[in-house]
Amino acid sequence: MSSVRWEDMDTAYDATSLVRGKGHFVDDIRLSNMLHMSVMRSPYARGRILGLKGGMSSADFKGKLASVGEGASPSSALSIEPVFATGFVNYVGQPVAAVFADDRYRSTDLLDSIEVDYEPLKPVVTIDDALNSGPIHSGMNSNVLVEATQGKDFPDPNTPIVLEDILENDRVSTNPIEPRGIVTDYHNGVLNVWISTQSVNSIKTGLVESLGMNPDDVRVMQTDTGGAFGSKGGLYPEYVIAAYASMKYGKPVKWIESRREHLASTNPGRGVRGRVKIFAALNGKIAGMKGEVLVDAGAYGTGSGGFSAQYIGFMMTGPYSIENAFVTGRALLTNKVPQGPYRGAGRPEASYFIERMLDLLADELKMDPADVRLLNMSDKPFESPLGMRIDAARPFFETAVNELEYRREAKLTKGVGLSFFVLVPALYTGESARIIVKGGRVSVWLGGNSHGQGHEVFVKKLVNEELGVPEDIVTLYRGDTKMTMVGEGSWGSRSAMVGGAAVVAACRKLKGDVLREFGNYTADNLLSGSYDEFVNDETRRSINSFGANLATVEIGKMGNVKVKKCIAYYDVGRALNRDMVIGQIQGGMAQGIGQTLHEVLSYNEDGQLITSSISDAGVPLAEDLPNFGVKIAENRSILPHGAKGVGESPTIGVPTALIRAIEKARGKRLRKTPVMPEDLME
Amino acid sequence: MEDALQLLSKYGDDAKVMAGGQSLIPLLKLRIASFPYVVNISGLKGLNQIVEKGDYLEIGSLTTISELEENDLVKEKYQALHEAAGLIADPLVRNMGTIGGNVSHGDPSNDIPAVIIALKAKLELAGLRGNRNVDADSFVTDSFTTVLEKGEILKRILIPIPGTNSGGCYIKHKKSAGDFSVAAVAVHLRLEDDERVKSAGIGLTSVAPKPLRAVRGESYLEGKKLTDSTVREAAKIVVSESNPSTDFYGSLEFKKKVLGRITEEAIHLSFERAMVR
Numbered sequence A: 001m002s003s004v005r006w007e008d009m010d011t012a013y014d015a016t017s018l019v020r021g022k023g024h025f026v027d028d029i030r031l032s033n034m035l036h037m038s039v040m041r042s043p044y045a046r047g048r049i050l051g052l053k054g055g056m057s058s059a060d061f062k063g064k065l066a067s068v069g070e071g072a073s074p075s076s077a078l079s080i081e082p083v084f085a086t087g088f089v090n091y092v093g094q095p096v097a098a099v100f101a102d103d104r105y106r107s108t109d110l111l112d113s114i115e116v117d118y119e120p121l122k123p124v125v126t127i128d129d130a131l132n133s134g135p136i137h138s139g140m141n142s143n144v145l146v147e148a149t150q151g152k153d154f155p156d157p158n159t160p161i162v163l164e165d166i167l168e169n170d171r172v173s174t175n176p177i178e179p180r181g182i183v184t185d186y187h188n189g190v191l192n193v194w195i196s197t198q199s200v201n202s203i204k205t206g207l208v209e210s211l212g213m214n215p216d217d218v219r220v221m222q223t224d225t226g227g228a229f230g231s232k233g234g235l236y237p238e239y240v241i242a243a244y245a246s247m248k249y250g251k252p253v254k255w256i257e258s259r260r261e262h263l264a265s266t267n268p269g270r271g272v273r274g275r276v277k278i279f280a281a282l283n284g285k286i287a288g289m290k291g292e293v294l295v296d297a298g299a300y301g302t303g304s305g306g307f308s309a310q311y312i313g314f315m316m317t318g319p320y321s322i323e324n325a326f327v328t329g330r331a332l333l334t335n336k337v338p339q340g341p342y343r344g345a346g347r348p349e350a351s352y353f354i355e356r357m358l359d360l361l362a363d364e365l366k367m368d369p370a371d372v373r374l375l376n377m378s379d380k381p382f383e384s385p386l387g388m389r390i391d392a393a394r395p396f397f398e399t400a401v402n403e404l405e406y407r408r409e410a411k412l413t414k415g416v417g418l419s420f421f422v423l424v425p426a427l428y429t430g431e432s433a434r435i436i437v438k439g440g441r442v443s444v445w446l447g448g449n450s451h452g453q454g455h456e457v458f459v460k461k462l463v464n465e466e467l468g469v470p471e472d473i474v475t476l477y478r479g480d481t482k483m484t485m486v487g488e489g490s491w492g493s494r495s496a497m498v499g500g501a502a503v504v505a506a507c508r509k510l511k512g513d514v515l516r517e518f519g520n521y522t523a524d525n526l527l528s529g530s531y532d533e534f535v536n537d538e539t540r541r542s543i544n545s546f547g548a549n550l551a552t553v554e555i556g557k558m559g560n561v562k563v564k565k566c567i568a569y570y571d572v573g574r575a576l577n578r579d580m581v582i583g584q585i586q587g588g589m590a591q592g593i594g595q596t597l598h599e600v601l602s603y604n605e606d607g608q609l610i611t612s613s614i615s616d617a618g619v620p621l622a623e624d625l626p627n628f629g630v631k632i633a634e635n636r637s638i639l640p641h642g643a644k645g646v647g648e649s650p651t652i653g654v655p656t657a658l659i660r661a662i663e664k665a666r667g668k669r670l671r672k673t674p675v676m677p678e679d680l681m682e
Numbered sequence B: 001m002e003d004a005l006q007l008l009s010k011y012g013d014d015a016k017v018m019a020g021g022q023s024l025i026p027l028l029k030l031r032i033a034s035f036p037y038v039v040n041i042s043g044l045k046g047l048n049q050i051v052e053k054g055d056y057l058e059i060g061s062l063t064t065i066s067e068l069e070e071n072d073l074v075k076e077k078y079q080a081l082h083e084a085a086g087l088i089a090d091p092l093v094r095n096m097g098t099i100g101g102n103v104s105h106g107d108p109s110n111d112i113p114a115v116i117i118a119l120k121a122k123l124e125l126a127g128l129r130g131n132r133n134v135d136a137d138s139f140v141t142d143s144f145t146t147v148l149e150k151g152e153i154l155k156r157i158l159i160p161i162p163g164t165n166s167g168g169c170y171i172k173h174k175k176s177a178g179d180f181s182v183a184a185v186a187v188h189l190r191l192e193d194d195e196r197v198k199s200a201g202i203g204l205t206s207v208a209p210k211p212l213r214a215v216r217g218e219s220y221l222e223g224k225k226l227t228d229s230t231v232r233e234a235a236k237i238v239v240s241e242s243n244p245s246t247d248f249y250g251s252l253e254f255k256k257k258v259l260g261r262i263t264e265e266a267i268h269l270s271f272e273r274a275m276v277r
């Protein structure tokens, strides 16, 4: 039987091996007798399958997907995605059948041997289509997947200013450099899985559920993961098919996603529309906010659409002390690939809705946008009517206005935008860590798995601080369900917080072990022995943080936007490593610019994906990016190591500041991302 | 060359010419097209020279876009061509892609066709039954369709050597570096001694199913003195000749707006350049 011939250190995170081109990615795995899998996908957004010949399909395997990972939302049985399209297809790119061969070219050629006969049906493509057409799944009453309200409805306050607007974020592909991929190998009754992922534990839970397996018979191991941005935490049909095929054929199976498949079939983020109404006094004080959030959930409830509809609503008062707020959220089914989390996962959308309204209010009252914002903040902690708890906001943001040199910039530049936000990290349900001390080395595993953020850096530092051992004998290994039997995942700005807290907790347990054994703790005592500690640290309190962004732009005569300045001022808690924090922020700012100016998944009226290549989907390029300015405030959190969240801050703060800067430069209200040159050309 | 023509005639529809492969290989890779035989002509000798001979600048079809971009003669006297070459894709593609492939592909978004239309070039095609010449503006007949017949190879591009008092340029508006254009225009003007336009050449990229010659725009300019208002009017006429479609790069209204702006700019710039010659 074959196995992956990787040395011990090949399964550790090591950024230096990545820059030397010596990473260990899933596509690097070559097992003997390995089959390559190619997937036949639906060419129609909606249709009936009249006949299907060839390949592996729903005739062979009737399983359904499990909803696991970030924003997993169990939904009604009627809207759960089948592993293979069964009877109907519901989005372009939906897996219909799979073929296997001993190399990738041959498996791709084999796709021609499959014959599918479709009866195309009229697809439900847009949010409006979803509201106005019959349900895409028979048995449902409408296309409403989830409806949820936040806060309590209230009579319209009798204020002189009432503003209402409709605001939109179009869908965005997550587009990590490395698309999805998996290798499955079933032997001796155990399914071994190597995968590019944010969470080995989610993948395991998902496979166990979809395949009806015993958890003890599944082991999921993470490979080096070249980015994910939310799209690699959940289960997808291809994973289940590859696992099933390995069991059926008794051979290892590899599936590597192409970029085209990624754009069509990997859950994208955003895709929301909000109708927001605010009631304000003439001095700018907001008395109430009402919102209606519509999420384009795509064809099945197995993505995160249902979760988004509630989560966006929850955060919609932002850092402002708005006493009355009520939001209805609805996730709507459309004939498109299911929506999923994308860096921010609801946070950027919520912030976009409230920040666009504060700018509108400032313009209406001819007030400075910074002043309107500060006026609506409190000097005390505040619990919003939607249930979100924040610290005293005004002191932080007054400092932010100065740190960003906003007032000076506003005098000098027409195209300037400012944004304020609260980051709500996904701390629930905590995280697990395991530390093994043996042979003078410290080996660490986390339940949430780095997909390029460099978790090893904070882990080494925390172990060094807690246990007094040198960093170079500490190794963080990639995710492996054999080492962490439970665990959550790396997303929602959580890893340094809850992953870090778990590492600290495990270290303290080790210290206790040493103390009991030796009567005192020293690093030498620790390293002379063998210890194994596992914790699943449950952090239930929310620990939010504040951030602010400034952007300035110039607009060219063809409506092309040049970003001149893009500056962040974020409270990151204690910065465990400043360079890593700055790197996170700069990368996220590039994505924020991407969402605002370039990135979109566009579908035509037939539900066909128009942006089917990476150049069309519009990733930001070096020429689009200014010199970033990153300033950080370090107000320790209540966690033992003081960390707060950071990963999602820039994708929350940049789009709102940037769209405002463009709006000011152009002198025209803007309601939708991305902002296209044609919206701006005079 | 003889061997290549023989192979093409032997395999007929089953064979496809490949030069730099920068357009053909993506088509094969994406399985949009497939051919049992690929005839790689990139090794043919003598087809990558750029020389002035008699009344023409002769460019061998295997000249790479990079060679074109870096050639001093082109830089000096054929600015539109030099500028277009430098705006195509990225250096990796330019190092491999050839001028012949760029034109023969028949892509309405490829940049070279508009330039050679504006420069009123001729294309020399080789076939087993001998060579023939066709005008640049009649070479591409529709999207991805040319007058090349089965078994024919584009051998050379012949550009009339510009006379005195002439100048031109290529303006390409694109979303990001390395992209194809939203719209692009090549202009070449020759002036009389009294600064009237003696002859005008205008070629358009990405605004119709094929590269276009703006015939009416050209004849409007000819004989005229250039003022802001004649240039504006000429640009309007050029836009009216275009036929863009709405796609991901923008709506047709947007493309027409862009085309109008860059055409005005290109006529002004070509005029300035012609004046200093």
Ligand SMILES: Cc1cc2nc3c(=O)[nH]c(=O)nc-3n(C[C@H](O)[C@H](O)[C@H](O)COP(=O)(O)OP(=O)(O)OC[C@H]3O[C@@H](n4cnc5c(N)ncnc54)[C@H](O)[C@@H]3O)c2cc1C
Residues within 6 Å of the ligand: B016, B017, B018, B019, B020, B021, B022, B023, B024, B025, B026, B061, B062, B065, B087, B088, B089, B090, B093, B096, B097, B098, B099, B100, B101, B102, B103, B104, B105, B109, B110, B111, B112, B148, B152, B153, B154, B155, B178, B179, B180, B181
């Ligand atoms: C990422 C990318 C970006 C690009 N961006 C641009 C751009 O911005 N602007 C632009 O103009 N182009 C662009 N291109 C296209 C590129 O410039 C062309 O692919 C290249 O110039 C074509 O030349 P080639 O030698 O590679 O042709 P091939 O790919 O080898 O051939 C293309 C076609 O022409 C035929 N052919 C080639 N040579 C001859 C010949 N001598 N006689 C007869 N038929 C022939 C082939 O049979 C084939 O049908 C881009 C390409 C890529 C990959």
